[in-house]
Amino acid sequence: MSAETGWDHEYDLVIVGSGGGGMAAALTAHEEGLSVLVVEKGKKFGGSTALSGGGIWIPNNPTLRARGHDDSRESIRRYLDLLTEGRVPAARLDAYVDNGPAAMELISKSKWMQFFWTKGYADYHPELEGGRPLGRSIEAKPFDTRKLGDDEKYQRPNNMKGPLGLWITSKDYHDLAMAKRTWAGRRATMIAAWRVSSNMIRRRHMSTGGRALVARMRMALKDAGIPLWLKTKMTELVTAEDGTVTGIVVERDGAPVRLRGRRGVLLATGGFDHNQRMRDEYLPEGGREDFAMGARENTGDGIRLGEGLGAALDFMDDAWWMPAVRHRPGRRSRWCPNGPSREWSSCPRRGSGSRTRPPRT
Numbered sequence: 001m002s003a004e005t006g007w008d009h010e011y012d013l014v015i016v017g018s019g020g021g022g023m024a025a026a027l028t029a030h031e032e033g034l035s036v037l038v039v040e041k042g043k044k045f046g047g048s049t050a051l052s053g054g055g056i057w058i059p060n061n062p063t064l065r066a067r068g069h070d071d072s073r074e075s076i077r078r079y080l081d082l083l084t085e086g087r088v089p090a091a092r093l094d095a096y097v098d099n100g101p102a103a104m105e106l107i108s109k110s111k112w113m114q115f116f117w118t119k120g121y122a123d124y125h126p127e128l129e130g131g132r133p134l135g136r137s138i139e140a141k142p143f144d145t146r147k148l149g150d151d152e153k154y155q156r157p158n159n160m161k162g163p164l165g166l167w168i169t170s171k172d173y174h175d176l177a178m179a180k181r182t183w184a185g186r187r188a189t190m191i192a193a194w195r196v197s198s199n200m201i202r203r204r205h206m207s208t209g210g211r212a213l214v215a216r217m218r219m220a221l222k223d224a225g226i227p228l229w230l231k232t233k234m235t236e237l238v239t240a241e242d243g244t245v246t247g248i249v250v251e252r253d254g255a256p257v258r259l260r261g262r263r264g265v266l267l268a269t270g271g272f273d274h275n276q277r278m279r280d281e282y283l284p285e286g287g288r289e290d291f292a293m294g295a296r297e298n299t300g301d302g303i304r305l306g307e308g309l310g311a312a313l314d315f316m317d318d319a320w321w322m323p324a325v326r327h328r329p330g331r332r333s334r335w336c337p338n339g340p341s342r343e344w345s346s347c348p349r350r351g352s353g354s355r356t357r358p359p360r361t
């Protein structure tokens with residue numbers, strides 16, 4: 001920890017990490033009239049959010065309300081109570097249910113932030129009281145990343161590519177899965193195929209899911225004039241004598257730079273999926289970091305620095321698990337979907353064994 005003087009730059013709020021959390025916080029702070037800087041360790045922006053499906057589960061958000069959803073608070077709370085089995089304090093669940101829609105409203109003030117309901121993408125436990133078979137998830141509308149201009153090359157590539165490119169949405173995946181079974185599924189599949197082909201012909205650079213979400217957020221940040229520094233790794237938290245965090249030290253172009261956050265510092269550095277030591281320490285299954293599908297830069301930096309100042313940790317044994325395969329050592333791992341894309345991937349097929357060679361270690 002270093003002393004609280006000799007700042008190189010000052011902002012009201014310094015945000016560490018350019019995933020969905022960091023960029024959403026930046027847009028919120030900007031709306032509140034604060035000056036903001038986002039710093040990002042990687043060469044590309046978006047974090048694990050860019051690599052994700054980008055499904056957002058916030059009941060009663062403006063997109064759902066516009067589609068006529070009239071969700072009762074009681075049923076949402078009941079569902080969350082059953083899911084979390086008493087492990088999450090009621091106040092925190094209340095805050096999520098009550099403030100989530102307002103947060104989405106605030107973010108949606110930017111013209112770039114457009115979403116749609118992934119109808120049919122069920123809540124994870126629709127069988128529980130309050131669960132919904134048609135789902136409450138929304139997703140960012142597919143986005144032509146050519147609009148990012150020079151920033152397009154700094155967008156993190158997605159690892160959920162299907163043979164048609166990634167610009168099919170979760171809803172398309174669902175419809176493809178239903179194509180064998182229902183006429184509605186076949187119709188939706190034809191529409192998706194037409195949309196994908198017409199975008200190909202027009203040479204659009206369409207992205208969907210988490211990649212579309214962060215591309216849209218990046219556009220909103222640009223409009224708001226919020227700077228985003230890539231290849232800038234936070235290495236230290238700076239504290240006042242009373243222990244308040246007043247800034248950070250980052251490494252930029254090989255040199256330390258001291259950034260003051262007059263109103264605070266927000267750590268949005270993601271998880272620790274690529275820190276083997278922390279995986280061994282916290283995760284019940286351990287697993288190997290080189291199979292993790294999140295951003296490689298997510299090595300728990302914010303967690304460790306926060307812990308060093310006495311921050312409490314919780315849910316360290318919890319993770320968003322998914323089966324993954326990797327074709328060769330050193331290559332990115334890929335997810336094993338359950339839907340029709342299983343046919344196109346190297347994931348084990350039912351009854352036919354695995355087409356993937358186990359990695360050499």
Ligand SMILES: Cc1cc2nc3c(=O)[nH]c(=O)nc-3n(C[C@H](O)[C@H](O)[C@H](O)COP(=O)(O)OP(=O)(O)OC[C@H]3O[C@@H](n4cnc5c(N)ncnc54)[C@H](O)[C@@H]3O)c2cc1C
Nearest residue numbers: 017019020021041047048049052053054055234269270297
């Ligand atoms: C394949 C996949 C699919 C998923 N699908 C979904 C889904 O559909 N819905 C859902 O809700 N969740 C999903 N998730 C989980 C979700 O992606 C994450 O929970 C979420 O993106 C975390 O957002 P974040 O902003 O906290 O972190 P991230 O998006 O990971 O951003 C953290 C950023 O901090 C940066 N960083 C780290 N350390 C430093 C440092 N020292 N200095 C500066 N920057 C630093 C990283 O480089 C990174 O860019 C999925 C995850 C994966 C891997």
